[in-house]
Amino acid sequence: MQLTDYVNTFGDYLKRRFGESVHKLSLSGNFTCPNRDGSLGFGGCTFCNATSFTASSSVKSIAEQLSLNRSGKSLKYLAYFQAYTSTYAEAKELNRLYLEALKGADIVGLCVGTRPDCLSNEALDLLAEIQACGYEVWxxxxxxxxxxxxxxxxxxxxxxxxxxxxxxRLHDYNLKICTHLIIGLPSEELLHNLTTLELVLNEGVDALKLHQLHIVKGALMAKQYAEGQIKVLSLEEYAQIAAKIIQYTPKDILFERVSASVMDDSLIAPMWSKHRWPPINAITTILHEQGGQGSLVGEVFKKL
Ligand code: SF4
Structure with missing residues (x-):
């Protein structure tokens, strides 16, 4: 019994597309974020860890990061600009960073993590051009x-x-979209998550990434958590909600991730987030017992 028996995973999609496992290589382009540099605000999102911003001088070049981060387990990789807002730079700089990331013969595509309000025409033109060259672009x-x-x-x-x-706009450019959703945000419960899912599906999406709310050191939420203003979900509560989201999602949508882990000492809560497998196993068990991805499509939302 494994997750892929019940969920249409991104990993399996990549295997079908490339004939073998493809891993994501996380890269930092030393981007910042409009919610940090004062364009929109300085404090950042309350769950975001400000202390993990790195001084520009200490950031390694893309070539160095690519060589250091290759796992040896895979022959093909997607270059993944993960940190902060990876479309938030001048077009010339985006062009330099993205093209440098694609230089290796084993790099088959590019993933960029960003905010919905940070997609310039130049960034979209560039990503569409890269895709038109045959690269996988997300x-x-x-x-x-x-x-x-x-x-x-x-x-x-x-x-x-x-x-x-x-x-x-991304649809106009024919670019693939993976939407990140957090389960367990303050003031939210299952029905918020299912309503969010419905709205996201209505707009059209290719993949979803789910993760639990983490409280990490350096985030504004760390203080709120210490003061008892916010709570985190238990592993069981999280698994129940994540499983429902998966069951209400049509089978053709990919899941890039159904939970996340924080393996360094920045994690404050929930401590079960330190380990990768317990939430995945708990979700798999629920899907095995109650039905896998798509099994509740068309049903009216039910409370847990
Ligand atoms: S989560 Fe993203 S958008 Fe929010 S502050 Fe952090 S980098 Fe910026």
């Missing part, structure tokens, strides 16, 4: 929730409507 959009009240509460400085606009 834009990973941080949405987290479709509820504007929650987006405000966590200081995202964008709205769901910004996401809708971004998705329309």
């Amino acid at each position: 834009v990973e959009l941080g949405l987290q929730t479709a509820f504007d009240e929650t987006l405000k509460l966590i200081n995202r400085h964008h709205t769901f409507n910004d996401y809708v606009t971004a998705v329309k």
Whole structure:
């Protein structure tokens, strides 16, 4: 019994597309974020770890990162600009970074993580050009929730409507979209997550990434958590909600991730996030017992 028996995973999609396992190589382009540099705000999203921003001088070149991060387990890789807002730079700089990342013969594509309000025409032109050359290209959009009240509460400085606009533009460019959602945000419960899912599916999406709310050192939420203003989900609560999201998602949508882990000492809560497999195994067990991806499509949302 494994997750891939019940979920249409991104890993399996890549295997089908490339005939072998393809791993993502995480890269930092030394980007910042409009929610940090003052364009929109200085504090950042309340769950984001400010202390992990790195001084520009200490960031390694893309070539160095690519060589250091290759795992040896895979023959093909997607270059993944993961840190912060990886479309938030001048077109010339994006061009330099993306093309440098694609230089290796074993790099078959590019993934860029960004905000819905940070997609310039130049960035989209560039990504579409790269895709037209035969590379696999994914834009990973941080949405987290479709509820504007929650987006405000966590200081995202964008709205769901910004996401809708971004998705329309990405569709115009024929670029693939992976949307990131957080389960367990303050003031939210299962019905918020399922409503967010419905709204995201209505706009059209190719893949989803789910993860639990983490409280990490350096984030504004660390203080709120210490003061008892916010709570985190138990592993069982998280697995129940994640499983429901998967069951309400049509089978053709890929899941890039169904939970996340924080393996360094920045994690404050929940401590079960230190380990990768317990949440995946708990979700798999629920899907095995109650039905896998797509099994609740068309059903009215049910409370847990
Ligand atoms: S989560 Fe993303 S958008 Fe929010 S502050 Fe961190 S880098 Fe910026």
